[in-house]
Amino acid sequence: MENSQTIEKTMMxxxxxxxxxxxxxxxxxxxxxxxxxxxxxxxxxLVQLGYVLHHEESGLYSLSRKMESFTDSGSAWGWLKSLADPYLQGIYEKVNETMHLAVLHNNEISYLSKWESSRSLRVVVQSQAGGHAPLYxxxxxxxxxxxxxxxxxxxIVQDIELIPFTExxxxxxxSLHAELNRIRTDLISFDNEEHEEGVSCIAVPLLNKEGDIIAAISITVPTLRFTEDRKKELRSLMRDAGRSISAMIDEYHI
Structure with missing residues (x-):
């Protein structure tokens, strides 16, 4: 009986x-x-068996890649999608640009949610929920x-092949570490046609109450529309949304 109770609690x-x-x-x-x-x-x-990771600096425990191989990363983050989607939809309806919510999974971006622009000139990204993309x-x-x-x-960086998709x-x-240091300071990230020519992007973090980045949201825009005024507007909208979602994560989660 004791063994079965231990197994039950471990599964829970x-x-x-x-x-x-x-x-x-x-x-x-x-x-x-x-x-x-x-x-x-x-x-x-579970840490000894390799199913759970212990992040000593933050004190957080998370499923390892060994355990995540048995799960659907999208379904595991359903709670976050439910919190973030209303904010993504709000920005989408205001500016009609492509929006994403994503987490880190197996050294790649794992998309949880997508709102695609309906404009005739829009960014078409192969980023269906559950899909993946490179990190760097x-x-x-x-x-x-x-x-x-x-x-x-x-x-992770050692395992990444830095393929030059564009100039x-x-x-x-x-160069990657230097860029990541800037991002940690500014809490905002940009894609300046680094993955696809003609495509620009702004991303902001979603934080738990300890300030750990657990996910991110982004807005993707054709570079032709990414003027300085537009960039300023979108940066403000994204930062406001990121702060609002992070506050809800604090209440809902850790």
Whole structure:
């Protein structure tokens, strides 16, 4: 009986991480109504088995790529999509440009939501929900990379082949790190035709209450419409939306 109860609690813990995303042990303890010592014991075992990652700097636990291979990243983040979509829709209806919500998954952008512009001149991005894109040459990707801890970032960057899609694509690890440092300071990322010629993008982070980047939203615009005035307008809209969604994440989540 004791073994079956332990298995049940362990599965509930994994389901909690899949539903809520990166979480602290204290939050898991509260959600599952279990003793703190039990939560740490189960988390420790799952970390040793490679199913859960412990991010020491932030204190967060998250599903590992080993565990995520058994799950649909989109469904695991359904709660975030429900929070962010109304804000994406609001901006979309105001400016009629393409909007995205995404998280980091298996070293790639994993799109959770998309609102595509209906303009005759619009950006057509292969970014259906559940789809993927490279990290180093998109506004969303660079923002998500900027949120990674040092060791994890180094591991990801080492695994990335910096393919020069356009003349403005980042080509070296040093240049990428310099760009990520700027993004961490400014909390805004740009894609200046780095993945596709004629396509520009602004991305902002979605933060938990500790200030960790757990996701990002973006707006993608044909470069011909990306004037300085338009850029200023969209930057303001995106930053306001990012702050609003992050405040809701704080209330809803960690």
């Amino acid at each position: 813990l994994l389901e909690t991480l899949a539903l809520y995303g990166p979480s602290r042990a204290s939050a898991i303890t509260k959600i599952l109504a279990i003793h703190r010592s039990s939560a740490y014991r189960m988390l420790g075992s 040459c998109t506004g969303l990707g660079k923002m998500l990379l900027a949120g990674q801890e040092k060791d994890e970032l180094e591991r 403005t694509t980042i080509r070296t690890a040093d």
